[in-house]
Amino acid sequence: MTDRIRFILNGEDVVLGDVGPTETLLDFLRLRRRLVGTKEGCAEGDCGACTVLVGRLVDGKLAYETVNACIRFLGSLNATHIVTVEHLAAKDGSLHPVQQAMVDCHGSQCGFCTPGFVMSLYGLWLTSERPSRAKIERALQGNLCRCTGYEPIVKAAEQVGAIRPSALFDPLERERGEISAKLFAMQGGDTIVISKGEQRLIIPGTVAALADVLAEEPNATVVAGATDVGLWVTKQMRELNPVVFINHLSELQRITVTEDGITIGAGVSYAAAFDVLRQEIPALGRLITRIGGQQVRNMGTIGGNIANGSPIGDMPPALIALGAGLTLRSVEGPRTLPLQDYFIAYGKQDRREGEFVESIFVPRPEDGQHFQVYKISKRRDEDISALCGAFLLGLDQDNRVETIHIAFGGMAATPKRAREVEAALYGKPWTEATVTEVRDAFDRDFTPLTDWRATAEYRSLTAKNLLTRFFLETSGNPQELKRFALEEA
Numbered sequence: 095m096t097d098r099i100r101f102i103l104n105g106e107d108v109v110l111g112d113v114g115p116t117e118t119l120l121d122f123l124r125l126r127r128r129l130v131g132t133k134e135g136c137a138e139g140d141c142g143a144c145t146v147l148v149g150r151l152v153d154g155k156l157a158y159e160t161v162n163a164c165i166r167f168l169g170s171l172n173a174t175h176i177v178t179v180e181h182l183a184a185k186d187g188s189l190h191p192v193q194q195a196m197v198d199c200h201g202s203q204c205g206f207c208t209p210g211f212v213m214s215l216y217g218l219w220l221t222s223e224r225p226s227r228a229k230i231e232r233a234l235q236g237n238l239c240r241c242t243g244y245e246p247i248v249k250a251a252e253q254v255g256a257i258r259p260s261a262l263f264d265p266l267e268r269e270r271g272e273i274s275a276k277l278f279a280m281q282g283g284d285t286i287v288i289s290k291g292e293q294r295l296i297i298p299g300t301v302a303a304l305a306d307v308l309a310e311e312p313n314a315t316v317v318a319g320a321t322d323v324g325l326w327v328t329k330q331m332r333e334l335n336p337v338v339f340i341n342h343l344s345e346l347q348r349i350t351v352t353e354d355g356i357t358i359g360a361g362v363s364y365a366a367a368f369d370v371l372r373q374e375i376p377a378l379g380r381l382i383t384r385i386g387g388q389q390v391r392n393m394g395t396i397g398g399n400i401a402n403g404s405p406i407g408d409m410p411p412a413l414i415a416l417g418a419g420l421t422l423r424s425v426e427g428p429r430t431l432p433l434q435d436y437f438i439a440y441g442k443q444d445r446r447e448g449e450f451v452e453s454i455f456v457p458r459p460e461d462g463q464h465f466q467v468y469k470i471s472k473r474r475d476e477d478i479s480a481l482c483g484a485f486l487l488g489l490d491q492d493n494r495v496e497t498i499h500i501a502f503g504g505m506a507a508t509p510k511r512a513r514e515v516e517a518a519l520y521g522k523p524w525t526e527a528t529v530t531e532v533r534d535a536f537d538r539d540f541t542p543l544t545d546w547r548a549t550a551e552y553r554s555l556t557a558k559n560l561l562t563r564f565f566l567e568t569s570g571n572p573q574e575l576k577r578f579a580l581e582e583a
């Protein structure tokens with residue numbers, strides 16, 4: 095066991111034993127290191143002004159991703175390379191090509207958002223040659239600018255996308271070998287425990303150690319990506335003690351595809367799952383592009399989306415409709431249950447003392463089955479669902495409903511199946527008349543609330559209309575299918 099974390103900050107090796115469990119990376123950078131290029135705009139992961147890069151070894155290779163420093167806890171950064179905007183320009187002051195592109199394309203006006211945009215563009219540039227417009231927009235979803243109108247920033251991304259990283263002008267390219275070796279040396283299976291006054295943070299070295307820690311500390315707060323927990327601290331001013339970080343545990347970050355389906359480790363981020371899910375179950379890939387911005391998708395995990403038990407999390411309705419199973423683990427061993435049974439009531443989940451979420455198994459829809467998920471929110475990007483509906487449909491050879499799973503978020507205190515609607519559909523012909531006939535069954539399944547995202551009436555009507563939309567999309571109406579194809583692009 096050790097009582098220090100180690101990381102590299104730009105070009106400096108840092109060893110810290112003085113870290114609070116909920117000290118944010120942003121506070122560390124700005125207050126302790128005076129690296130004030132990283133800005134605080136919203137302190138909740140929305141605006142991207144605090145964007146920095148975090149590099150870590152993934153399967154032995156150094157990979158960098160953008161994160162929101164405002165909600166990322168410092169204690170979760172052991173064995174990483176933190177790169178802030180101050181690291182980009184050369185020692186003689188000449189700008190990095192990403193910065194130069196922002197100047198050339200007039201991508202900055204008041205400048206407050208600029209360091210965050212530069213870091214997001216840098217993250218994109220490191221991984222993508224000549225990115226498509228859609229890819230650029232996805233990379234910038236989590237950055238807000240109230241001055242420029244975005245077009246000049248997109249142009250900057252296009253301009254710099256033609257230049258490839260080279261050790262001549264890119265610090266990360268130059269340092270790659272050295273940083274990789276240092277990060278490798280920092281990795282180890284030891285559990286780290288850091289105490290600061292009464293407060294403690296724990297970084298278990300392995301999943302087995304995590305189970306031991308939670309057996310001893312069942313009330314500890316587990317933190318994966320911190321995209322929910324971070325806001326408990328920055329917005330609700332909650333004090334959490336002790337905190338157990340799990341975002342570094344590679345055993346929880348595996349994603350395995352078999353003939354039956356996909357097993358997703360609880361620590362797999364949205365970004366890490368994106369390519370596999372887009373390939374295997376395209377509707378899940380599309381859904382992921384609607385969750386947060388790129389920084390949130392880099393940090394946030396599918397396991398965290400489930401574990402938090404929120405009635406408006408986007409993944410649970412989709413995964414419930416697909417018939418997903420959940421595996422929890424404790425020192426007693428694993429326990430598996432259908433995901434839909436995990437959500438008992440508002441704020442109450444079937445998670446026993448000392449258990450953590452280990453993985454999710456997602457069955458692949460059978461050949462000929464249709465699966466779709468619809469997220470309804472006021473904005474397309476960076477918004478929480480008013481409601482989210484998922485549909486899995488199988489028809490027999492007479493076009494009658496043989497399989498139908500419908501699950502909604504935002505319609506009840508938990509993510510929930512529409513059992514009455516399903517019962518009304520079974521065995522019926524899949525026609526507009528049937529879909530119209532069963533609409534009222536939604537009112538027996540759900541009594542939604544009115545809140546700032548939508549009224550109860552809006553939610554009820556929209557849920558019914560989504561069934562109609564699903565019908566139109568699955569019954570070959572060419573106009574509807576064309577619209578759908580456009581949305582996918």
Ligand SMILES: Cc1cc2nc3c(=O)[nH]c(=O)nc-3n(C[C@H](O)[C@H](O)[C@H](O)COP(=O)(O)OP(=O)(O)OC[C@H]3O[C@@H](n4cnc5c(N)ncnc54)[C@H](O)[C@@H]3O)c2cc1C
Binds near residue numbers: 384396451452
């Ligand atoms: C700007 C922004 C936009 C967002 N947009 C969306 C959105 O569009 N749709 C959406 O659904 N969500 C959204 N979220 C919420 C959040 O990103 C997701 O819920 C995310 O999946 C949480 O995962 P995490 O790893 O960050 O969880 P954390 O914040 O680390 O943890 C969340 C909860 O789960 C628990 N937990 C985490 N992992 C485990 C585990 N393995 N075992 C047991 N308990 C665990 C934690 O103790 C905590 O209670 C957004 C958040 C932000 C900040």
Ligand code: FES
Binds near residue numbers: 133140
């Ligand atoms: S300060 Fe707005 S995302 Fe971090």
Ligand code: FES
Binds near residue numbers: 201203239241242
């Ligand atoms: S340049 Fe002013 S907020 Fe973007």
